[in-house]
Amino acid sequence: MPRPAADILLSVLVLLLQTTLARFLVIQGIVPDLVLLWVITIAIRRGQIPATIAGFSLGLALDLISGPDGVLGLAALSKTIGGFLAGYFYNENKILQTMGGYQLLLITALVALIHNLLYFFVFLQGSGLGWVTMMGRYGIPAAVYTTAIAVLPMLAYARKVLA
Amino acid sequence: MVKRLYDIIFLFKEYVVVSFCLLISILLLALNDSPQIRVLRSYAVVGVGLLQNVVSVIPNYFSLRQEISALRAANLALADEVSRLREGKLENLRLHQMLALKQRGEHRYIAANVVGKNLQLLRNTITLDAGELEGVRVNMPIVSESGLVGKVVSTSGHYAVGQILLNKDLRVSAKVQRSRVDGIIRWNGGTTLQLQEVARTMDVQVGDLVVTSEYSAYYPEGTRIGIVSRAEPIPGSLFQGVEVSPSVDFTHLEEAFVLVHLPDSTRIALEQRSQEPYAASGR
Numbered sequence: 001m002p003r004p005a006a007d008i009l010l011s012v013l014v015l016l017l018q019t020t021l022a023r024f025l026v027i028q029g030i031v032p033d034l035v036l037l038w039v040i041t042i043a044i045r046r047g048q049i050p051a052t053i054a055g056f057s058l059g060l061a062l063d064l065i066s067g068p069d070g071v072l073g074l075a076a077l078s079k080t081i082g083g084f085l086a087g088y089f090y091n092e093n094k095i096l097q098t099m100g101g102y103q104l105l106l107i108t109a110l111v112a113l114i115h116n117l118l119y120f121f122v123f124l125q126g127s128g129l130g131w132v133t134m135m136g137r138y139g140i141p142a143a144v145y146t147t148a149i150a151v152l153p154m155l156a157y158a159r160k161v162l163a
Numbered sequence: 164m165v166k167r168l169y170d171i172i173f174l175f176k177e178y179v180v181v182s183f184c185l186l187i188s189i190l191l192l193a194l195n196d197s198p199q200i201r202v203l204r205s206y207a208v209v210g211v212g213l214l215q216n217v218v219s220v221i222p223n224y225f226s227l228r229q230e231i232s233a234l235r236a237a238n239l240a241l242a243d244e245v246s247r248l249r250e251g252k253l254e255n256l257r258l259h260q261m262l263a264l265k266q267r268g269e270h271r272y273i274a275a276n277v278v279g280k281n282l283q284l285l286r287n288t289i290t291l292d293a294g295e296l297e298g299v300r301v302n303m304p305i306v307s308e309s310g311l312v313g314k315v316v317s318t319s320g321h322y323a324v325g326q327i328l329l330n331k332d333l334r335v336s337a338k339v340q341r342s343r344v345d346g347i348i349r350w351n352g353g354t355t356l357q358l359q360e361v362a363r364t365m366d367v368q369v370g371d372l373v374v375t376s377e378y379s380a381y382y383p384e385g386t387r388i389g390i391v392s393r394a395e396p397i398p399g400s401l402f403q404g405v406e407v408s409p410s411v412d413f414t415h416l417e418e419a420f421v422l423v424h425l426p427d428s429t430r431i432a433l434e435q436r437s438q439e440p441y442a443a444s445g446r
Contacts, residue, residue, distance in 0.1 A: 048177045049176060049177055049180050052177070052180050052181045052184055053180065053184070055184070056184035056187070056188065059188070060188075060191075063191070071192065071195055071197045071199050071200060072191050072192070072194075072195050072197075073187075073188045073189065073190070073191025073192035073193075073194075073195060074188075074192060074199075076184070076187070076188040076191065077185065077188035077189065077192065080181060080184040080185055080188055081181075081185070084177070084181045087177070122192075122199055122200075122203065123199060124199075125198070125199040125200075125202040125203055126198050126199055126201075126202040
């Protein structure tokens with residue numbers, strides 16, 4: 001299967017996982033952002049432009065799926081920025097090392113933090129929560145949870161590196 | 164040109180792509196009407212307002228010039244209007260005072276504007292725009308709302324000339340209203356009048372009101388003349404020097420009334436006759 005087609009197929013799969021199975025992973029109201037993790041993976045494996053486009057497309061799809069519960073354009077905006085930032089860590093010669101090493105966790109943590117900062121800043125407007133409360137209650141825990149999930153692809157790629 | 168543009172786009176393709184994606188995302192957000200976006204929109208309005216406030220501090224030379232020109236024109240129009248209103252207010256005040264004067268007196272008054280004035284000579288006069296056709300006659304007193312102005316000395320059809328108190332030829336029988344001390348008002352130049360023939364033992368104080376006396380054949384009794392501004396005995400004399408500040412401000416006199424009050428000719432004739440024997444004997 002050509003690489004773009006496989007990526008698109010996997011993107012749809014991740015989208016389905018996020019919208020259906022992620023609710024089983026909820027801890028204290030915090031959900032891991034599998035779509036963002038997938039966008040970061042694309043950024044490290046494919047580069048900045050594919051990651052930016054993937055972030056925008058998947059974010060827009062999430063916005064549309066969320067319906068009246070979401071804010072149309074917000075996930076698209078935050079994931080576009082997430083994909084674009086993650087794209088700065090793309091190195092064609094070190095894809096396996098980055099994906100199979102602690103770098104993936106660091107990149108995920110950094111990008112997820114910035115993503116959550118932007119996302120929750122808009123999403124929680126009018127809720128009366130301050131910046132610190134907002135990040136302490138939602139932004140940082142969600143980033144930590146997403147980073148923790150990033151351990152799975154990291155381990156998978158680490159096995160590849162070792163092999 | 165197109166190739167060059169294409170090259171530039173290609174060079175910055177990552178930024179072009181991200182800008183495009185961000186633009187669409189922001190457009191979608193802007194079209195949103197969710198509560199979160201409404202809050203953000205209110206922040207944006209406040210932010211833009213603050214920014215405009217800051218930017219408005221920076222002066223725009225051309226708009227300032229236009230504004231200054233417009234303000235100058237407005238200022239000129241307003242100054243003109245203020246001047247006219249002030250004039251109207253003063254006129255209104257004068258007319259009110261005149262009306263009160265007219266209501267107080269028992270005589271008939273002929274209103275006139277002061278159309279000519281001479282205040283620099285020893286024989287100062289004013290010209291009124293009312294003459295014989297309006298009923299003005301020689302020797303009629305001239306008054307204003309402030310008090311006695313003088314008397315008519317010549318007339319024509321529509322004009323009359325009057326001697327004012329600041330005329331060395333004019334004499335007026337007067338008295339101090341408080342102490343009923345009599346004297347003769349004269350002017351010898353300067354800014355004040357003199358109340359003459361007042362014995363040094365008479366009670367005259369600074370601030371006393373001086374009015375026309377009932378002894379005067381030409382002026383009605385009790386018409387205000389002025390206020391005593393100085394009263395001191397004259398050294399080596401039986402009289403005292405009494406200076407009176409005239410009530411009427413002749414410099415700003417614009418309107419006056421001629422009092423229809425002619426002297427009693429029989430009284431004058433009798434008084435003149437009784438003086439003749441003394442005059443003939445040289446006394």
